[in-house]
Amino acid sequence: MLARxxxxxxxNLWFWVFVGPFxxxxxxxxxxPIGWSVYLSFFEAYNTVTPTEFVGLANYRDMLADPAxxxxxxxxxxxxxxxxxxxxxxxxxxxxxxxxxxxxxxxFRSVFFLPVACSYVVAALIWKMSIFSGMRxxxxxxxLGLAGLDPIPWxxxxxxxxxxxxxxxxxxxxxxxxxxILFLAALQRVPTNLYEAAAIxxxxxxxxxxxxxxxxxxxASTAVLLLLLINAFQAFDEFxxxxxxxxxxxxxARPPLVYLYYTALGSGQNFGDGSAGAVILTVLIAVxxxxxxxxxxxxxxx
Amino acid sequence: xxxxxxxxxxxxxxxxxxxxxxxxxGASLAxxxxxxxxxxxxxxxxxxxxxxxxxxxAQWYHQYGEAGTQEAVERYAADYEPADVTVFWKPGDYDQxxxxxxxxxxxxxxxxxxxxxxxxxxxxxxxxxxxxxFGDTLDDFTPSLVExxxxxxKIWAVPQVLDMQVLVYRRSMLEExxxxxxxxxxxxxxxxxELTRGDVKGLFLGNDGxxxxxxxxxxxxxxxxxxxxxxxxxxxxxxPEALSVLRTLWTDESLLLGQAKDWFDADALxxxxxxxxxxxxxxxxxxxxxxxxxxxxIPWPSMEGGSPSVPVxxxxxxxxxxxxxxxxxxxxxxxxxxxxxxKQLDFATSYxxxxxxxxxxxxxxxxxxxxxxxxxxxxxxxxxxxxxPLLWTPQCATAWSDMMSRxxxxxxxxxxxxxxxxxxxxxxxxxxxG
Numbered sequence: 001m002l003a004r005x006x007x008x009x010x011x012n013l014w015f016w017v018f019v020g021p022f023x024x025x026x027x028x029x030x031x032x033p034i035g036w037s038v039y040l041s042f043f044e045a046y047n048t049v050t051p052t053e054f055v056g057l058a059n060y061r062d063m064l065a066d067p068a069x070x071x072x073x074x075x076x077x078x079x080x081x082x083x084x085x086x087x088x089x090x091x092x093x094x095x096x097x098x099x100x101x102x103x104x105x106x107x108f109r110s111v112f113f114l115p116v117a118c119s120y121v122v123a124a125l126i127w128k129m130s131i132f133s134g135m136r137x138x139x140x141x142x143x144l145g146l147a148g149l150d151p152i153p154w155x156x157x158x159x160x161x162x163x164x165x166x167x168x169x170x171x172x173x174x175x176x177x178x179x180x181i182l183f184l185a186a187l188q189r190v191p192t193n194l195y196e197a198a199a200i201x202x203x204x205x206x207x208x209x210x211x212x213x214x215x216x217x218x219x220a221s222t223a224v225l226l227l228l229l230i231n232a233f234q235a236f237d238e239f240x241x242x243x244x245x246x247x248x249x250x251x252x253a254r255p256p257l258v259y260l261y262y263t264a265l266g267s268g269q270n271f272g273d274g275s276a277g278a279v280i281l282t283v284l285i286a287v288x289x290x291x292x293x294x295x296x297x298x299x300x301x302x
Numbered sequence: 303x304x305x306x307x308x309x310x311x312x313x314x315x316x317x318x319x320x321x322x323x324x325x326x327x328g329a330s331l332a333x334x335x336x337x338x339x340x341x342x343x344x345x346x347x348x349x350x351x352x353x354x355x356x357x358x359x360a361q362w363y364h365q366y367g368e369a370g371t372q373e374a375v376e377r378y379a380a381d382y383e384p385a386d387v388t389v390f391w392k393p394g395d396y397d398q399x400x401x402x403x404x405x406x407x408x409x410x411x412x413x414x415x416x417x418x419x420x421x422x423x424x425x426x427x428x429x430x431x432x433x434x435x436f437g438d439t440l441d442d443f444t445p446s447l448v449e450x451x452x453x454x455x456k457i458w459a460v461p462q463v464l465d466m467q468v469l470v471y472r473r474s475m476l477e478e479x480x481x482x483x484x485x486x487x488x489x490x491x492x493x494x495x496e497l498t499r500g501d502v503k504g505l506f507l508g509n510d511g512x513x514x515x516x517x518x519x520x521x522x523x524x525x526x527x528x529x530x531x532x533x534x535x536x537x538x539x540x541x542p543e544a545l546s547v548l549r550t551l552w553t554d555e556s557l558l559l560g561q562a563k564d565w566f567d568a569d570a571l572x573x574x575x576x577x578x579x580x581x582x583x584x585x586x587x588x589x590x591x592x593x594x595x596x597x598x599x600i601p602w603p604s605m606e607g608g609s610p611s612v613p614v615x616x617x618x619x620x621x622x623x624x625x626x627x628x629x630x631x632x633x634x635x636x637x638x639x640x641x642x643x644x645k646q647l648d649f650a651t652s653y654x655x656x657x658x659x660x661x662x663x664x665x666x667x668x669x670x671x672x673x674x675x676x677x678x679x680x681x682x683x684x685x686x687x688x689x690x691p692l693l694w695t696p697q698c699a700t701a702w703s704d705m706m707s708r709x710x711x712x713x714x715x716x717x718x719x720x721x722x723x724x725x726x727x728x729x730x731x732x733x734x735x736g
């Protein structure tokens with residue numbers, strides 16, 4: 001009996017020796033917390049993770065009725081609607097340019113990729129304290145000064161919302177290089193005979209891109225889009241480090257994770273509402289991601 | 303002293319004053335990883351093992367920014383005969399770590415908390431009633447702080463040392479413009495406008511234009527408050543008018559904004575970028591070193607029907623009900639923060655610049671005996687308000703600061719905003735008192 005369980009050459013035993021620890025870790029640190037979070041979302045849970053008062057769907061109703069939570073979803077939509085296509089276009093463009101460069105290709109690749117190695121927190125602090133500092137000495141204001149303009153307190157104003165410039169430029173700087181590498185890898189896999197055939201047919205420039213490069217990049221593009229969208233959903237580091245100040249986090253430009261951070265982990269420790277918000281977000285991300293892959297895959301079959 | 307060179311560590315000390323419990327202020331995401339509190343119990347047990355019958359007490363402090371504070375509290379603890387006291391110096395997000403650890407058996411026996419324990423800790427029976435520790439010394443403690451730490455007729459913490467916020471101005475700049483230090487809000491608005499010239503702004507209230515800090519002082523200026531007992535305290539005609547003053551200062555462009563060092567540092571005042579600044583008492587050594595006598599301190603001015611004010615805050619020493627020996631922990635708190643006045647004086651004035659929470663000690667504090675610092679310390683008893691009341695929960699504080707930001711920065715209508723806030727606050731009051 002025991003011998004049968006262990007399988008031929010102890011194959012089952014070794015399977016569990018190697019897989020077991022990771023499986024246990026996965027269950028303990030991923031599935032149990034997710035399950036617990038779902039459980040908490042049905043209880044009133046202030047300051048406790050072992051609540052007793054069952055409230056049904058009240059937490060979900062609270063969160064969906066909360067204008068601040070809905071605002072945070074809107075903030076995400078606005079942010080994603082800008083950052084996803086912009087990063088996509090910029091990283092594709094840099095990839096195409098770097099791939100075509102004949103001189104110092106390795107150098108350009110590294111230069112564009114280097115920011116990826118920088119931490120979001122460090123970059124956010126540099127953006128906040130040095131580049132977009134509101135003082136005359138800040139880099140951006142020094143440039144304005146050369147043009148004879150008054151300094152702008154970038155992060156204090158809401159009208160016009162200059163803080164978007166700070167946040168979006170930081171994220172672009174940080175992530176364009178990474179997606180550029182993905183596109184570069186995909187570009188190198190495009191068979192050269194396709195280009196040769198196109199050249200014989202007399203295709204040039206835009207035509208080559210439109211009819212050969214772009215269709216060949218489609219699988220990579222799908223992956224990049226999905227990653228970009230999920231990354232935008234996870235926006236936290238640069239928002240938190242650029243905008244949170246002494247008075248806490250201002251009521252604008254507050255993406256969902258920042259909002260939940262304050263609800264569940266602030267000194268309110270409202271785990272019930274926080275968990276309900278997290279579940280809503282998870283469902284949203286899953287739905288959007290599924291819809292996106294489905295749509296793009298359909299497009300790929302044509 | 304070390305403050306101008308080491309701005310980050312001082313943040314954790316100051317942030318309590320900034321918002322008294324908008325729990326918002328996690329110093330970093332790293333706090334999540336730090337949220338174990340486990341070494342507390344380990345140390346506590348080790349201590350218990352070697353103490354030979356004496357009770358052991360684990361005492362938690364947040365990480366103070368001033369050099370020498372950790373050694374000081376360890377010295378105090380070592381001086382205590384009846385029990386073995388082990389000091390735990392907790393970096394990272396102290397408030398959240400502590401709140402979470404109180405739910406477990408690995409938490410502290412004695413701990414400090416900004417402005418005393420939260421209402422949830424009190425109602426959750428997580429902290430012990432400390433009323434009987436005070437005896438006849440109660441009248442000697444700063445009244446606004448004792449009130450802040452009182453609930454249901456019982457006192458839940460002993461105030462340690464006190465920090466305050468105050469309005470500081472450059473004497474020479476005001477004299478040059480022929481302006482007296484403003485006594486009334488309209489004078490302040492006029493002075494800020496008048497003093498704004500070229501690169502110099504009239505007033506610095508923080509990078510958010512005072513939205514985060516001056517909402518409370520504006521209510522007090524109008525004779526109102528966040529709460530009136532267990533009722534909303536700002537549902538009155540004076541409130542929108544009072545809050546719109548901050549918007550006026552904003553649209554007048556009298557306010558300095560976008561400073562690398564926010565209101566808790568006096569850099570803007572010292573370097574002459576502003577003529578008046580809202581800041582903390584702790585900046586006074588740096589100011590007087592740079593400017594000598596060229597500065598003065600006044601409370602936030604009043605409007606008709608109100609009074610001037612200074613927000614005060616203090617870490618309160620609390621006892622966890624899960625302490626190994628609650629009575630031993632209470633005895634220690636009484637010994638350190640009530641009986642040992644020389645240690646309290648040492649802690650308040652030897653390492654930083656704070657006010658002792660026992661009023662009778664203030665005259666003995668040499669650094670507070672003259673000049674603007676003496677003026678400021680004098681305002682504490684007369685004009686001191688705890689930053690926010692005990693029943694003003696983090697949810698209220700968040701809703702309030704969001705509202706203030708919309709009023710000051712976006713120009714939202716104060717009346718509509720306040721009306722919308724009332725149900726939020728009422729629901730929270732219902733929750734915590736119901």
